[in-house]
Amino acid sequence: xxxxxxxxxxxxxxxxxxxxxxxxxxxxxxxxxxxxxxxxxxxxxxxxxxxxxxxxxxxxxxxxxxxxxxxxxxxxxxxxxxxxxxxxxxxxxxxxxxxxxxxxxxxxxxxxxxxxxxxxxxxxxxxxxxxxxxxxxxxxxxxxxxxxxxxxxxxxxxxxxxxx
Amino acid sequence: xxxxxxxxxxxxxxxxxxxxxxxxxxxxxxxxxxxxxxxxxxxxxxxxxxxxxxxxxxxxxxxxxxxxxxxxxxxxxxxxxxxxxxxxxxxxxxxxxxxxxxxxxxxxxxxxxxxxxxxxxxxxxxxx
Numbered sequence: 284x285x286x287x288x289x290x291x292x293x294x295x296x297x298x299x300x301x302x303x304x305x306x307x308x309x310x311x312x313x314x315x316x317x318x319x320x321x322x323x324x325x326x327x328x329x330x331x332x333x334x335x336x337x338x339x340x341x342x343x344x345x346x347x348x349x350x351x352x353x354x355x356x357x358x359x360x361x362x363x364x365x366x367x368x369x370x371x372x373x374x375x376x377x378x379x380x381x382x383x384x385x386x387x388x389x390x391x392x393x394x395x396x397x398x399x400x401x402x403x404x405x406x407x408x409x410x411x412x413x414x415x416x417x418x419x420x421x422x423x424x425x426x427x428x429x430x431x432x433x434x435x436x437x438x439x440x441x442x443x444x445x446x447x
Numbered sequence: 448x449x450x451x452x453x454x455x456x457x458x459x460x461x462x463x464x465x466x467x468x469x470x471x472x473x474x475x476x477x478x479x480x481x482x483x484x485x486x487x488x489x490x491x492x493x494x495x496x497x498x499x500x501x502x503x504x505x506x507x508x509x510x511x512x513x514x515x516x517x518x519x520x521x522x523x524x525x526x527x528x529x530x531x532x533x534x535x536x537x538x539x540x541x542x543x544x545x546x547x548x549x550x551x552x553x554x555x556x557x558x559x560x561x562x563x564x565x566x567x568x569x570x571x572x573x574x575x
Contacts, residue, residue: 343540359507
């Protein structure tokens, strides 16, 4: 490992990860409270949120490795290698991936926290009748309603299996 | 060639915007909510950038691909567009993946605790 340096760059991520963790916990609390207020079983909510971040994280980290290697190779960005721990993926320091990891947790959490349509839609009749169980247990935005009606926009999703 | 990196970023941003519009993933799902997420996300990552620059960890390399416009010392204009691309790509992916997982979870739940057909039409919509 050439030019192994200090952990400065790695340590820099810690306060930002801490801030992300706080926002994520807040979002989890708010989402659970909303689910309870709407009378929904809340068991699926956090699971879906976590799995979403993991799946998106894998894709985003892979994309970042490609993109970042290009811009570092083109010398758009340069590093003081004495401040970088030393592990590299191609020409990039692994610490660079911290941005992507933070993004997949922070941004969806903010998306939950900035949901201001919840109060309106939660009182909608369709939530009371259980009609929401059909497909989208948490569509609080009108836009989601519209997309929901389109027949299978996503080909990888098997449609309505028989309950039996 | 100065401006090449910015041009590449702009092309990429148009790409994620088209995907967003086509599939209603982020801005096309809830514009104001998306804008708020974007602004806070950009601020967060710019602070991170500023801290990294202040510590001397990273800086602009020797190239002729940037426009030369700086937001701050060692923070090129392009960094803002890069962060827009990062945040928008992330939320496009989230907007695409989450509904799939939600539908899957809802189906699983329906199969477990609702032996009767979940809703009229739901069971006939697929393979019939």
